[in-house]
Amino acid sequence: MPLIKSFTIIMRDIIIHEPIPNWFLNWWSYHSPTTKILPDPFLKLYKEWVKVSPDLNELYHTDHICYIEQIYFFIEFSISWIYKWTPEVVFTKEQILCLYRTFLNNSWDKLMNKDPNKKSIYGQELLDLIEKRIQEYCITSQKGIIVDSSVRHIARKISIQDKNKEEMIKNYLEEVKKNVLLNITQYEKSDTSMRSETSDDITEDI
Numbered sequence: 001m002p003l004i005k006s007f008t009i010i011m012r013d014i015i016i017h018e019p020i021p022n023w024f025l026n027w028w029s030y031h032s033p034t035t036k037i038l039p040d041p042f043l044k045l046y047k048e049w050v051k052v053s054p055d056l057n058e059l060y061h062t063d064h065i066c067y068i069e070q071i072y073f074f075i076e077f078s079i080s081w082i083y084k085w086t087p088e089v090v091f092t093k094e095q096i097l098c099l100y101r102t103f104l105n106n107s108w109d110k111l112m113n114k115d116p117n118k119k120s121i122y123g124q125e126l127l128d129l130i131e132k133r134i135q136e137y138c139i140t141s142q143k144g145i146i147v148d149s150s151v152r153h154i155a156r157k158i159s160i161q162d163k164n165k166e167e168m169i170k171n172y173l174e175e176v177k178k179n180v181l182l183n184i185t186q187y188e189k190s191d192t193s194m195r196s197e198t199s200d201d202i203t204e205d206i
Helices: 013-017 022-031 040-052 054-062 068-076 124-141 149-159 165-197
Strands: 005-009 081-091 097-107 202-205
Touching: 040 068, 040 124, 054 068, 149 165
Parallel strands: none
Antiparallel strands: 005 081, 081 097, 097 202
16 A cells, blocks of 8 residues: 555635745745646636736736746635655666655645535635636726836936927837837746746655
């Protein structure tokens, strides 16, 4: 009978009231879940939430961290996941006997099971909460365009110039477009690199 250690992990949203420390990011890179374990209804809402989350939008303007979307999603909605490891005895290429631990992350299956008392799945309240939060974020984002300090700064610079202001704005927006496209490319490369280096299963010597 193999020895299996499993834990149910849940992060409360109180943690995002302060900047996430580096030690937590390091811990997350080894023990966190991935969106691959989310059941389809949750994965669909996750993709919608990423587009409208004000916390993510703010972070994109300050600093971009790989997997930050997943971190905030699991924390904001206190979504639990199963973390487990099993020991394995294997031989190396040199025929040396070694003991390893294989780590696995799984979804909490009960979320998609039907509650006989409520006639709905156990995770329905959580799905409703995520949908409600997405709607709230959409309404907030539609109230108007937020003008940040950088826009006010460039507006001030243009206002004191004698040159054609329409032309200056056009040139400025073209430069912004180039910078945004460049950053998108860099972020995509960074995320792709991180995802290729990290898998759902991690094997560690012990």
